[in-house]
Amino acid sequence: MLGALIIVFREVIEAGLIVGIVMAATRGVSGRGRWIGIGIGAGVFGATLVAAFAGAISQAFEGSGQELFNASVLAVAVVMLMWHNAWMARHGREIAAEMRNVGTAVSEGAKPLTALAIVVGVAVLREGSEVVLFLYGVLASGTSGMSIALGGLLGIVAGAAFTALTYYGLLAIPQRYIFSVTGWLIALLAAGMAASSVQFLNNAGFAEVLGSTVWDTSWLLSDGSILGKLMHTLIGYTERPTQLQLAVYLGTLLAMAVLMRIARYRPQERVVA
Amino acid sequence: MRQFLALFALAAVVILSPAAARADDYVLTIKDHKFTPTELKVPANTRVIITVVNEDTTPEEFESNILKVEKVIPGKSRGTVRIGPLKPGRYPFVGEFHEATAKGVVIAE
Numbered sequence: 577m578l579g580a581l582i583i584v585f586r587e588v589i590e591a592g593l594i595v596g597i598v599m600a601a602t603r604g605v606s607g608r609g610r611w612i613g614i615g616i617g618a619g620v621f622g623a624t625l626v627a628a629f630a631g632a633i634s635q636a637f638e639g640s641g642q643e644l645f646n647a648s649v650l651a652v653a654v655v656m657l658m659w660h661n662a663w664m665a666r667h668g669r670e671i672a673a674e675m676r677n678v679g680t681a682v683s684e685g686a687k688p689l690t691a692l693a694i695v696v697g698v699a700v701l702r703e704g705s706e707v708v709l710f711l712y713g714v715l716a717s718g719t720s721g722m723s724i725a726l727g728g729l730l731g732i733v734a735g736a737a738f739t740a741l742t743y744y745g746l747l748a749i750p751q752r753y754i755f756s757v758t759g760w761l762i763a764l765l766a767a768g769m770a771a772s773s774v775q776f777l778n779n780a781g782f783a784e785v786l787g788s789t790v791w792d793t794s795w796l797l798s799d800g801s802i803l804g805k806l807m808h809t810l811i812g813y814t815e816r817p818t819q820l821q822l823a824v825y826l827g828t829l830l831a832m833a834v835l836m837r838i839a840r841y842r843p844q845e846r847v848v849a
Numbered sequence: 850m851r852q853f854l855a856l857f858a859l860a861a862v863v864i865l866s867p868a869a870a871r872a873d874d875y876v877l878t879i880k881d882h883k884f885t886p887t888e889l890k891v892p893a894n895t896r897v898i899i900t901v902v903n904e905d906t907t908p909e910e911f912e913s914n915i916l917k918v919e920k921v922i923p924g925k926s927r928g929t930v931r932i933g934p935l936k937p938g939r940y941p942f943v944g945e946f947h948e949a950t951a952k953g954v955v956i957a958e
Contacts, residue, residue, distance in 0.1 A: 583945070630908065631923040639900075639929030642920060706910065709921055710946050713907035716924075775917055781931050784896065799914035815914060 580727030581734070583710060586802065587703040588735025590809045591619075594699040596742025597765065598692045601660070601758035603747065604671070608689055615693035619700025626701065627708035643780035646702065650773035653698045656691040657766035658832055661759055663688055665836035668755045707732070761810070763832045768812020770828040771821040778820065786819035877911075879922065880904045882947035893937040893957040899930045909951065913942035916955065933957070 595612065602608040626633065626645075633641045664671075707728065714724045749757050777783040794815040798804050807813035812825055877899055878885045891897045901911050903922040911920045911930060922928040932940075935957035944951025 579949075630921060631926050634921070634923055634926060634928050639927070640931075642928070706921065709908045709923070710910075713909075713924070713946055716907055779918060779920070779931055787934060794914070814917075816917065818917075 577723045577727035577730075580710075580714065580724040581731040584707050584728040584731025585734050585738075586805060587707050587710075588732055589738050589802070590805060591699040591703040592735045592739035593742055593806065593809045594765065595696055596739045596746065597758060597761050598696055599739075599743045600746035600754065601664075601762060602689065602692060603754060605689065608692075611689040611693040612696055615696030616700050618693075619697040620704055622697065622701040623704030623708050626705035627712060630705070630709060637780070640780035643776045644782075647773045647776035647780065649698045649702060650769045650776065653695050654766045654770045654773065654828065656695045656698075657762050657769070658835055659688065659691045660695075661762055661766075661832055662835045662839040663691075664755060664759055665839040666842075668759075671755070759836075763829060764811045765809070766832060767825045767828040768808065768810070771812050771814070771817070771825040774820055774824045775818070778818070783820065786823065788819055789816045790819055790822050792816050875899045876902060877953065878902045878904060879909050879944060879951065882907075882909070882944060882950045884942075884944070884951055884953040887953045888956055889953065890956045890958060891933070891935070894934045896931060897933045897935075899932065899955075900927055901930055902927045908946065910945040911942060912945040913940060913955075915940050916942060918942070919945075 595616065599608070599612060602612070630642075633645055635641060637644055711725060711728045714728070746754070746758065774783055778787070792815060797807065797813065797815065799808060799813075799815045804813065804815070814821065817825070875889060875891060875897060877889060879901065882905060889899070891899075901920075901922050903909050903924060903926055906924040908921055908923045911918060911922055911928070916932045916935075918930050918932060920928055920930055932955065935955070937958050938956075940955040940957065942953055942955065
């Protein structure tokens with residue numbers, strides 16, 4: 577039971593971390609609960625679909641369907657996170673001002689909550705499909721299935737508790753800074769996802785360039801440890817990044833910075849002091 | 850703009866085109882949540898394609914941080930895993946869903 581709990585928890589915390597950050601990033605926006613709920617619901621539904629068709633997905637594209645699928649959904653998430661940050665760069669100040677003036681509620685529709693709902697959906701979809709497959713395998717094999725299924729369920733509960741911890745931890749940040757902190761978190765999240773995406777492409781037999789390892793910090797923090805997994809999701813940490821992964825990581829951060837700069841620029845608002 | 854697009858398309862084709870399939874194929878079989886062979890010898894400094902055959906009815910996740918691979922192989926099915934180029938050495942992998950028994954190592958030489 578404990579083994580199942582740990583396996584499931586390890587998968588769930590990655591999605592949980594993302595949901596926690598997205599919730600903090602949309603603090604005070606009305607209707608965000610519904611959108612994030614839709615994202616989680618769609619992610620769980622998608623995860624069961626992906627698990628049900630795991631065989632077909634795996635066989636697609638000469639046995640590389642799974643890698644291409646992962647690379648694509650990660651790429652979608654990266655684009656959505658960029659869109660969110662660009663949007664916040666343009667409108668964040670108004671939202672923060674409005675929150676101070678009228679308490680919390682900011683009019684719905686003022687913000688592209690769909691982008692973050694998609695990010696949540698994709699995160700739940702990816703990690704959730706592995707949980708579903710694992711639990712299915714356990715139940716199918718029969719022996720002591722109930723105990724392990726219970727462990728799995730407890731793992732999901734522990735993951736949800738971790739999401740709440742992330743969210744309330746971020747809420748402890750003073751309101752003045754919260755959007756810049758979540759903006760940075762989202763930029764790092766996106767860069768890490770882009771680096772993972774390109775590794776999945778590489779595993780699928782594409783983008784087979786710049787494959788040498790830049791450094792090896794497995795002695796310091798292993799990818800397999802819980803902390804390693806958390807840092808992987810949070811800042812894209814990996815114990816042995818390839819040159820390509822590092823280039824894509826830095827490129828994504830740069831692209832994000834440029835995009836936010838462009839979004840922030842409003843010539844008509846130039847006021848003579 | 851047109852030239853730029855053409856150039857971009859060309860670059861995309863160069864980067865994305867899969868390298869020609871290599872003749873040598875390596876096979877790992879999962880049965881009763883164990884890998885056979887437990888030690889798989891592959892050449893160093895080249896890309897290697899391993900076919901993982903899952904003969905169990907339950908899914909397994911072929912995972913190795915050192916090989917940078919994480920792949921679910923559904924029950925009664927097979928999956929393709931691409932690794933390398935590797936420096937000579939030992940590269941352990943596990944079946945994450947049955948880590949106690951499903952263990953093995955790729956030996957690059």
